[in-house]
Amino acid sequence: MSSVLTEDRSEERVTRPVWEEAPHPAGLAAKGAILVLACLAVLFPLWIVVVTSLSDAGTITEAGGLVIVPDGITFRSYQELLSGGQVTRATLVSLGVTGFGTLFSMTVSILCAYGLSRPGSLGHRPMLMFLLATMFFGAGLIPTYLLVQSLGLIDSYLALILPSAVSVFNILVLRAFFMGTAPELIDSARIDGAGELRILLQIVLPLSRAVIAVIALFYAVGYWNAWFNASIYLNDQDMMPLQNVLNQLVIKGERPTGLAQTINTGEINTLSIQMAVMVLALIPVAVLSPFVQKHFKKGMLIGAIKG
Incomplete structure (x- = not known):
């Protein structure tokens, strides 16, 4: 046995x-x-960028360019960049566009997604088909530019927000989560006399914090990293966001306004300035991502077990 x-x-x-x-x-x-x-x-390329931005002109010259092993730390590059010149102004522009743009995009996307998630809403299916069609067919760059120009948005910060304010993909993701809300909760709220706006604000949104955090991060990163709209819609250099200034410094090799004399005297190396601007551009995304990561995991889990 x-x-x-x-x-x-x-x-x-x-x-x-x-x-x-x-x-x-x-x-x-x-x-x-x-x-x-x-x-x-x-991490190694990021280490090189950070160390080079914190090195003085002599250390960068001895290293022949990018610094791997630091020989002293100085914040002179960051002090000069944030002393009120072009980079400071561009950083404030990027923060403002990212903040207001994300708020506007989330408001429109949430309202649209909630309306499309209600089967009995007016024009529900035609509107959904119309939005889906825009994912495959676009007007193109020239018609979009002519539209922005006809609306008088050239050299306006609205030109950095409105043309890319709404993502149909994000709306569809929000709609899928809103449809997963228990119908009993919504029906009970209607019985108690709650309107659609109150149901959205007090029932649907609190239950969808995970997906809202993830979509908000998508919009915020998109606005923060955007540079193309500013390059074609803005002619005033004082209105340029940080990514465009970074493009001018790193790709085109131009010097930021107000730092030319400091660079010419050898007090600050041009490479240190370029690396410092790159670090400034990376900080917001690096700071926000860990806080949203837990919501991203939760959102993925809810989507996996839904229904």
Whole structure:
């Protein structure tokens, strides 16, 4: 009897699926090594950028360019950039456009997605088909520019927000989550006399915090990293956002307004200024992403078990 049980157990061990087997130490070591190399591939360039931005002109000259091993730390580049010149103004412009743009985009997207999530809403299906069509067919750059020009938005900050204010993909994601709200909650709220706006604000939105945080991050990163709209709709250099100034400094090799004399005297290296601007452009995304990451995971989980 014992021999029969032993044979059955051995057969079970042989026929077990691969994913149920205990991980082999060699496999674990290989995975760890791959993860370490991937982290180094991401962090090493960032380390070089940060160290170079914190190095003085002599250290950068001795290194022949980018600095890997720091030899003293100085915040002179950041002090000069944030002393009220072109970069300071561009940073404020980017923060303002990102803040107001994200607020406007989220308001429009949430209202549109909630309306489309209600089966009995007026024009529900034609509006949904119309939005889906815009994902595959676009007007093109020239008609869009002519429209912006006819609306008088050239050299206006609204030109940085309105042309890219709404993403149909984000609306569809919000709509899918709103449709997952329990109908009993909405029906009970209607019985108590709540209108659609109150249902949206007090029931649907609190239950959809995860997806709202993720979509808000998508919009914010899009506005913060956007530079193309400013390059074609803005002619005034004082109105340029940070990404356009970064493009002028790093790609075109231009010097920021107010720092030419400091750079010519050798007090600050041009490369240090370029790296400092890159760090300033990375800080908001690097700070916000960890806080939204937990909501992103929760949103993915809700989408996986919904229905």
